[in-house]
Amino acid sequence: MPSYFLLRRRPNGEYYAEWSERLPGSAVVEWGGEAKLGESKREVSLREVGLPDESEYEVKADSAEVPVLAGRPACTNVSLLKSLLQKAVRRRQKRQAVWAAGALLVLSPDQLLRRLPIVALEDVALTTDFPTLVWMMAASSKGWVPRSNHLQWLLNSVATLCEVEEQEVHGAADTVVRDEELARRWGNCTANLTQLLSLKARLMYGGMQCDMSMLRWYTNTWHMRFQQQRAVPTQPASTFVKSLPLPAELPLEAWIPAACDFHCSNIIPRIMTENPHLRLSEDTLKRLIWDFSSSVNTRRLPMPPHSPSEDDKREWDAIKRIVMKTAQCIIKSNLRYV
Structure with a gap:
């Protein structure tokens, strides 16, 4: 190694x-x-x-320190901001994704840098920026502090993720190729070895079991793809963020309601308490929110996606307005300017 x-x-x-x-x-x-x-x-x-x-x-x-945002973020709920970041990346909405990343850089840069590589792999694909994101994550945990150039690069990397048009449908793996095998096979190919060791490095920092399984799958899959002379797609550098600071506020109407789901809020019990006429179980409500809201990704897929049943579509149509209204109320309660 x-x-x-x-x-x-x-x-x-x-x-x-x-x-x-x-x-x-x-x-x-x-x-x-x-x-x-x-x-x-x-x-x-x-x-x-x-x-x-x-x-x-x-x-x-870098002679002058430039703040990421022009003031304290209007929302300080880190879990909600991480959810907004992920939902915006899934929907390719650059403005919301970049603002959420900027707010997280102010409130909890370590959490952003840990989460962003996972979002990239889960919702987009392995990209040429991935090793740099992992380096920044590892360095931040050891006291490295990004300067204005780094911050602008990082936010533009988020915008670049939103520009990727096709999603990699990843699998899962219980085992992963050993470091010694990677070094032996790719020791003379810095680009390939860098991608693979960066995947392994993110794996070492831990996280949810599903994320670790995904990282093992990506490592094994790209180890094989590199042997087939395939290359990680190169994305042009984004210039979405031309200067800092970003606005301190994201208007309420620009928030993605799907950001407020059952992963980061009490939306399920609130819906069930405020709408006792709904004849849905908690599990059914979660499944509908996931299938029709939280998981929506607007990228092309290499294979046809799973289609919800007609019954599920009818049930979602019946509750969609309630779910969106409740989500917006919870989001509004987390914004200090409204």
Whole structure:
């Protein structure tokens, strides 16, 4: 396993991460930390590096601290914001996704950086930005503080996720290819090894069992795809966020009602209490909200999606207005400006 996990920058200002056996010969180390990554929990050196001719640009670009938002976020419910981020990415709504990410950067950057790689894989696909997201997550846990250039790159990476038109339908896996096999097979191919080891690194940071199973599947699948000469699709860098700060408020009408679901709120018991005439079980209500609201992803799928039954469609049509109204009421109660 390589000894270094590096954050670097291209001449156009884009950040990218790569695994390497050594530091570039003329590199200037701008930040450093150690993290236990890989199956053996061996310490890996996290380094943000620049080249001597980049140092002047770096100082000028980051000489003034720029806040992410123009004030404290109007919503401070981290669980609701994470849900908004995910629902916006699923629906390819850049404005909402970027604002939610910006609010999370203010309130809980570690939670954003842990969650964002999972959202990318679950709802979009493996992208060329993935290793950089994982580097930032690992470095943030060791005290690295992003500067304005990093923040703008990160928010544009969120916008780029929204621009991806097709969703990878991932599977699950109980086992994962070993680090030694990855290093043996891809030691001479930095790009492939970087993607695979970054997947393994995110796996080491833990999370829900379904997410860990997904990470194992992605690692195994791309290990095989690389052997078939396939490449991770390259997405053009987004310029959606041209400058900071972002507005401190997202208007109520711009919120996605699906962000307020049973994962982050009491919407189920509230609906059932306020609407006793509904003859639905709690499990049925959850299933309808998931199928017709929470899980909606507007991307193309490589295979036809599962279609809900006609009975489910009729039941959803009967309760949709109630669900949306209740969600909006809960969202409104979490906004300090209304």
